[in-house]
Amino acid sequence: MLRVAASYAVIAWLVLQIASVVIDPLGLPKWVLTALIIAAAVGFPLAIGLAWFLEIGEHGIELDTSAAGAPRPSARGLRHYADAIVIGILLIAVVVLLVRQSDIGRPPPPENPAIAVLPFKNLSGDPKEEYFSDGLAEEMLDRLGRVPGLKVIASSSSFSFKGSSADAKTVAAQLGVTTVLEGSVRREGRKLKVNAKLIDGATGFQLWSGSFDRDVTDIFAVQAELAKVVIDAIVPTARGDTAPARPPTMDLNAHDHYLLGLAAQRSRTVSRLAESVSHLEQAVALDPSYAEAYAALARSLLLYEGYGGKYESDGRGDRVVRAEQAVYKALSLDESSSNAHGALGNLLRTREQHGAAEEEYKRALKLNPNNAIAVHDYGVLLSIMPGRGADLAALGDRALELDPRSAIDWTNKLARVLETQGAAAYRKQFAVAMQVFAGDADGLGTLALTASPEVGYPFEAYELSHALERAGDRTTALLTSLEPLVAAGAFDECLARIDQIKAAGGVEPLEFAPLEIRAAGLKGDFKRLDEVLAIPERSQLTRRRYVVDAYWNVVQGRLEEASVALSKAGDFEPFDGGFMGTSLIMGALPAVMSIYQADGREHEAQALLARFQERLRKKLGKRTPDAGQNVLLAEVAIAAGQRAKAVRHLREAMKQVPVPDRFYPELPWFKSLEGEPGYAQVVQELEKRRAAIRAQIAALDATRDKRAK
Numbered sequence: 243m244l245r246v247a248a249s250y251a252v253i254a255w256l257v258l259q260i261a262s263v264v265i266d267p268l269g270l271p272k273w274v275l276t277a278l279i280i281a282a283a284v285g286f287p288l289a290i291g292l293a294w295f296l297e298i299g300e301h302g303i304e305l306d307t308s309a310a311g312a313p314r315p316s317a318r319g320l321r322h323y324a325d326a327i328v329i330g331i332l333l334i335a336v337v338v339l340l341v342r343q344s345d346i347g348r349p350p351p352p353e354n355p356a357i358a359v360l361p362f363k364n365l366s367g368d369p370k371e372e373y374f375s376d377g378l379a380e381e382m383l384d385r386l387g388r389v390p391g392l393k394v395i396a397s398s399s400s401f402s403f404k405g406s407s408a409d410a411k412t413v414a415a416q417l418g419v420t421t422v423l424e425g426s427v428r429r430e431g432r433k434l435k436v437n438a439k440l441i442d443g444a445t446g447f448q449l450w451s452g453s454f455d456r457d458v459t460d461i462f463a464v465q466a467e468l469a470k471v472v473i474d475a476i477v478p479t480a481r482g483d484t485a486p487a488r489p490p491t492m493d494l495n496a497h498d499h500y501l502l503g504l505a506a507q508r509s510r511t512v513s514r515l516a517e518s519v520s521h522l523e524q525a526v527a528l529d530p531s532y533a534e535a536y537a538a539l540a541r542s543l544l545l546y547e548g549y550g551g552k553y554e555s556d557g558r559g560d561r562v563v564r565a566e567q568a569v570y571k572a573l574s575l576d577e578s579s580s581n582a583h584g585a586l587g588n589l590l591r592t593r594e595q596h597g598a599a600e601e602e603y604k605r606a607l608k609l610n611p612n613n614a615i616a617v618h619d620y621g622v623l624l625s626i627m628p629g630r631g632a633d634l635a636a637l638g639d640r641a642l643e644l645d646p647r648s649a650i651d652w653t654n655k656l657a658r659v660l661e662t663q664g665a666a667a668y669r670k671q672f673a674v675a676m677q678v679f680a681g682d683a684d685g686l687g688t689l690a691l692t693a694s695p696e697v698g699y700p701f702e703a704y705e706l707s708h709a710l711e712r713a714g715d716r717t718t719a720l721l722t723s724l725e726p727l728v729a730a731g732a733f734d735e736c737l738a739r740i741d742q743i744k745a746a747g748g749v750e751p752l753e754f755a756p757l758e759i760r761a762a763g764l765k766g767d768f769k770r771l772d773e774v775l776a777i778p779e780r781s782q783l784t785r786r787r788y789v790v791d792a793y794w795n796v797v798q799g800r801l802e803e804a805s806v807a808l809s810k811a812g813d814f815e816p817f818d819g820g821f822m823g824t825s826l827i828m829g830a831l832p833a834v835m836s837i838y839q840a841d842g843r844e845h846e847a848q849a850l851l852a853r854f855q856e857r858l859r860k861k862l863g864k865r866t867p868d869a870g871q872n873v874l875l876a877e878v879a880i881a882a883g884q885r886a887k888a889v890r891h892l893r894e895a896m897k898q899v900p901v902p903d904r905f906y907p908e909l910p911w912f913k914s915l916e917g918e919p920g921y922a923q924v925v926q927e928l929e930k931r932r933a934a935i936r937a938q939i940a941a942l943d944a945t946r947d948k949r950a951k
Contacts, residue, residue: 355476356393356419358400359383362436363426375427376401377501378436378465382423385469387580387612392476395419396614398508399647402682414443417646421449421476423468434458438468440475449475461497462489491535496528500535507542515546526568536572537582540565541615544588565589580610584619591623599623614644618651625654628863634658647678649688656689661868665699665899672702676709683715690722698869698899700726701935708946717749724757729901730939731932733765751779756790763794764908771798785811789830796833797910801840808837832911835881851881867891869898873905880911885918892924900931 359382364375380397387394395417403413410422425438434457440450450471454464491497503521506514522539526532543565558564569589572582587602603620606613618641624634635658641651652675660668672689679685686709704726711719720743727736740758743749755774762771771794780787788811795804831854838847855878858871867875872895879888895902906912907925915921 354393355391355421356395357386357421357423357472357476358395358413358417358419359386359397360413360422360424361397361401361404362424362438365426365428365435366430371429373501373505374429374498376505378427378461379425380501380504381465382469383612384581384610385465386472387610389469389473392473392612393419393643394612396612396645396648398614399645402647402685409446410441411443411446418643419443421472423472429458432458434461434464436464436468438471440472458494459492461494491525491529491532493529493532496525496532496535499525499528500532500538503535503538503542507538507545512546512549515542515549518542519546526571531575533572533576533579534581536568536575537579537585540569540572540585541581541588543568544585544592548592562589562592565592578609580606580613580616583609584613584616587616587623588619591619596623596627600627612644614641614648617641617644618648621651621654628865631658631662635662647682647685649679649682649685652678652685653688668699669702672699676705680709681713683710683713683718686710686713687715687718687722698901698903700729700901701938703729704935704939704942708942711946717743717746721749721753724754724761726935726939728757728761728764729903729932730935731929732936732939733761736761737765737767737770751777755780759790759794763797764906766908768798792837793830793833796836799910801837804833804837805841808834832877832881836911851878854878855882867894869895869902870904872898873902876905877911880914885915888915889918889920889924893920896924896927901928901935 359379362375362379364372366374376397379401383394383397383400386392399417400413408416410424414420414422420443422441422443423438424441425436428435434454436454436456438452438454439448441447442449452468452471454467456464491500499521503518503525506518506521509515509518519539519542522535522542525535526539529535543561547561547565565585566589569582569585572579573586576582583602583606587599587606590596590599590602600620600623603616603623606616607620610616617637621634621637621641624630624637638651638655638658641648642655645651656668656671656675659671675689676686679689686706690703690706704723707719707723707726710716710722720739724736724739727733727739736757740754740761743754755777758774759771762768762774775791775794788807791807792804792811795801795807831851835847835851838844838850858874858878862871872891876888876891876895879885879891892902892905895905905928907928
């Protein structure tokens, strides 16, 4: 009977230990463990009672009818050793469990700890609740970011694995971290259940797992407890302040609007930024003491203004003034908010108070060295401050450490490499970026900012279109393939693909109209050019449309029509914050001067040229012009009648990139250079490079077609 009691106790303990480990990962309700404990307790006296009346003998289990003190039946064969076998197995199981729950075999804390917090899975059954589970992970990042000695990967990188089947070791390798935190959230009414696991990135060893069953009002306490577990496990020597003196808000509705505002802020579309502002304004209306919501509101207002909201009015007044009010309110509520200081830096940068803005970014990063948003925004400031190239490069490297899958930070890095290290280094880094964002259509689309004909690398841009197609975004892939074809002189192929897009439908005409205009105009297909210029959809472009119309009328030699179009444009110079705005319009100086001169307005033409030269001089300062700027300087020289100088600038542009943007010998102002010494050689070299790129494009297409078969 004593053997049965001991065996029962050990077996029951073993079962309960196993149950406590597997119930949470299997998503079983908490009452299952409670039921097992009750069953074990009830079963113990029952097992003792049965052992009192039954014995194991030669014929198996038998009723014990022997008199007291008489010898008990004995078992022979394997049954004779059953006790030893059972006890041995139990001892092994106990040792294994003790080892698993001890530090034996557990990886030691890393010397340079770095953590990625994956988006917590939403187990509520309602996809609309995803903002809450994402928000929990996002706020964990902010808490952990304040811990000395811990590197925390930004959400834009860790969240890129959302829905992925990649395991923790793969995630850790791709993000360069030592530890991964993952989990799940279920919110049902006022009940909140959070499961979490901390995993060693090198071994896949589970460092810790736990579950929190709380009232939803305890969400901030759960975050603080979870942060403490992480710190104890991987940064035992650090004791960062992961729990603020009080919860950021006591109003859960305000917190919901805050999380929804952050989710919309991650987008860079005007409509989503408008949503972000609306949610954050509701958050601070519900809780006027919510400092982080005010800081986020200030940033969203400035982003909304910067991404095109300045052309839309919401009837609420100047957004920059509203951002100022929000950010100073945030700082008055919480001077230690890293996000508030970062938002103030953005405000001061917008107002061109660069020195004061830099001090605020530094303050933000002192408070939270892992604030990837502040690192990025600080980099934007340094990019417009002369003489800060080295600081910008260092900050750019830090940005990619914290956010290794940030497409915009990769784009900035590629731009720096292109400017400072040249073509070979650019192509090498571009290939790395393509691997990082393989299968990520959004990330690849962002890379198009530096892999484009505008920076002189049309073949790389064409490679990007293939990668987008493999990522499943065929429409964007087709659109992305058009500009490289124009840059390579493949005007017929570009127009043919546009016909494919039109036939397939589903794409707004304005999406491809600019490239259709350029391809038709450069090819000399003026009938098609006029048809595209006349499409009704272009009427919504208002003044910008007339500058483009004037430009292409000059190309066709229709100067009177060009003059009428230009008069409708009004004050065309300040478009997009730069002289004549976009790539196409920036090259319009010779066209506009041609219009003025044809109208007998020579004085205005020269005044325009002088203004342009002065603005360009200030913009360049002592910097060496890049390829695009050299083409622009060539156009200025043509307008000024300095033909030899124009050729020198074009020759310099050809040294800098394979195919300089906007250098199209088909345009009349470049044709005017024919006969100038050295120009024919420049054009010959350009045509040679164009032909080589067309051949590369054809080979890439052939590889794709072969793979498809």
